[in-house]
Amino acid sequence: MTEMMKAAVFEKIGVIKVKEVPLPEINENEVLIKVKLTGICGTDWSIYNGWYSADKLPMIPGHEFSGEIAKLGKNVKGFEIGNRVTADINMSCGTCFYCLRGEKLLCDQFTQLGIHTDGTFAEYVKAPAGQVHVLPDNLSFEAGAFIEPVSCVIHAAKALDAKLGSSIAIIGDGLGTLHARMAVLRGLAPVIVFGHNRKRLEIAKNMGADYVFHTDDVADPVAEVMKLTGGRGADYAIEAAGKVETYEQAFAMLRRGGTLSSFGITGEDDEMTIRPFELVLGEKKITGSCAGVGQDWPDAMTLISRGRIDPKPLFSMKVPLEDLEWALHELRSNRNLFKIFVSPEITEREEL
Ligand SMILES: [Zn+2]
Ligand SMILES: [Zn+2]
Structure with missing residues (x-):
């Protein structure tokens, strides 16, 4: 008889059903993980609305997770049943042009657990042991x-x-709060943050930002940065809001020779305007980064466990699997909420 588990299945656009589905079957190189918690991410909202991975429905999303190893594949070494774990969600083919150059995130067959394949809004998930x-x-x-x-x-x-x-x-001021913390850890100053939520800006301030600005309070964010940087502009700017307008602002905030880090995800077909003049004569630069991969995961664990990053102020609540759809909507309407975790093990909502 097939073993079953409870999962939140995104059946089609805008429809989530919590129901019994077959337990994932692991191969010899995979582990089965009993899911403890899954953080709800903007990507889940995008999948729910059909803006992302619509061709993959029905599927079980969920990719920011922790759990305990429940079962080991035959060839898996170095883990034990009961190990508390998380897993790198980024899967690549290992043989294409990009993979051979160690650029796994650019792989021709790049997929992410819980975004392109079944994830962790469920009692169990499987993952390749090498990612755990x-x-x-x-x-x-x-x-x-x-x-x-x-x-x-x-x-x-x-x-x-x-x-x-x-x-x-x-x-x-979403993950911008963590970018602020990271900037402090890297010895940058001043760290200037713009956002639209006072509670989150307060968190950014507590994480070490020197200046935080609510966008309602500043007529021109670019002018504000100029004022704080001797009229030159910032050495670096990070766009972590995902809008064309703010990408253009972030680029304009740079001094000559400055670098823009592209982090916020815009619509796939959105376009920003750049004067090439600023790239040539101004020597401005642009970097991009798509996800955390490989060593970024142990580094994240080290920085949290050694107290360099305290993510706790960002944790809002825990809800049962059955409340996932409620939580997805609640996160949209109540901007004071930051991270909501979904647990298949609880029956009541819990504040964190
Ligand atoms: Zn995410
Ligand atoms: Zn590849």
Whole structure:
């Protein structure tokens, strides 16, 4: 008899059903993980609305997760049943032009667990053992389910490779709060953050941002950055809001020779305007970063377990699997909520 589990299946655009589905079957190189918590991400909202992965429905999303190993494939070494874990969600073919150059995120057959394949809004998920990371003992399951977003911020910070003592402007107060923390850790100053939620800006401030601005309070964010950087513009800017308008602003915030880090995800066909003149005579640069991968994951675990990053102020609540759809809508309407975790093990909502 097929073993069954409970899962939140996104059946078609705008329809989620919590129901019994077959337990994932693992091959000899995979592990089965009993899911403890899954953080709800903007990507889940995009899948729910058919803006992303619509061709994959019906599927079980969920990719920011922690759990315990429940079963080991025959060839799997170095893990034990019960290990507290998370897993790198980025899958690649290993043999294409990009994979051979170590550029896994650009793989011709790039897929992400819970975004393109069944994920963790379920009691169990399977993952290749090579992607699984054991959580340090002092990491909670909440923090474990938050490694993925932190790894993305780490990946962007490595791509930007900012120099000590440089100035940085960050647009966005979602993961922008973590970018601010990362900028502080890298010795950047001043760290200037723009956002549209006072509670989140307060968190950014507590994470070490020197200046935080609510966009309602500043007529011209670019002028504000000029004022704080001797009229030159910032050495670096990060766009973490995902809008064309703010990409153009972030680029305009740069001094000559400055670098823009592209982090916020815009619509696939959105276009921004750049004067090539600023790239040539102004020597401005642009970097991109798509996800946290490989070493970014252990780095994220180290920075949290050693107290360099405290993600706890960003954790809002825990809800049962059955409340996933409610939570997706709630996150849209109540901007004071940040991270909501879904648990297949609880029956009541819990504040964190
Ligand atoms: Zn995510
Ligand atoms: Zn590949």
